[in-house]
Amino acid sequence: KHAFYWDGDGVPGKGGRLIDLGAFGYRDSVAFSINDDDWVVVEGDSTNYKRDHMNFHCFLWHKEHPARRIATKAMSRFRGINRHGQVAGWHWPGDGGYEGIVWRDGKISLKGRILGWRHSAALAINARGDMVGWISKEGPAGAPGDRDSRLALLFGWGPLGTLGGTASHAYDINDGRWVVGAADTASGEPHAFLWRNDRMYDLNDLVMNRNDWLLTKAISVSNSGRIVGEGFRAGERRGFMLEPGKLVPRLRQPDENDSGEDYQHPDKARAGEVLLDEDHRKHRAEDDADLP
Incomplete structure (x- = not known):
């Protein structure tokens, strides 16, 4: 291939x-x-x-x-690139663990690991230099543990948590610092998530009229708020794209104390703009500038 x-x-x-x-x-x-x-x-x-x-x-x-x-001294793999040519990935520094890194014009920046976690990997980077990926503890033969032992990570911020389960992955981040990925629910079933303003949302709770869709993984998010990923409909795996204007203007409380009643999301400007807050508009309107 x-x-x-x-x-x-x-x-x-x-x-x-x-x-x-x-x-x-x-x-x-x-x-x-x-x-x-x-x-x-x-x-x-x-x-x-x-x-x-x-x-x-x-x-x-x-x-x-x-x-x-993209040459490095240690064995490495790369996944995401931003407008400044910074490429996010991970390498094997020689101590047996994986470590998130950024490559730019032949230079490597080490992003480190979290105390108690053996491995870290970066999968995406936005124009502001924010990186997301995952962390993992020790697995067989020193390699990272399998999917069930990993947590979504925003480098410099920390683990993003789950939707009630034990594992999660972050796949992309936009310039407004929206993070998308997949996270386990309490039943162990993976659901697509959106993380913003220090909170993780199940995308299945944010979409109006899902029509029997189960959204299991969000892979990418644009600066305009479009989200693409994969899920299942009628038992068949399919790709999806979500438009901000198609997201439900009245969301359900996603936390464990949810009464099941609808509430008005505080970020809502008007119907169809639930996920586009003033901070995000500001990021989109800023002139491009070179990172330090």
């Missing part, structure tokens, strides 16, 4: 085309993210799980520039 880039709008033959990015000399490749300048984070993989532990190599691809290898 090869990574691809969708060039233009529309469908194949009508304004858009799919570009095969190749595998950079490796067996397979996957594209994980793209920034406003069309730089794509791609991972080449020649891992043979029967013989080798792993063999991953990450690159930045652009349709108008030569590909650049």
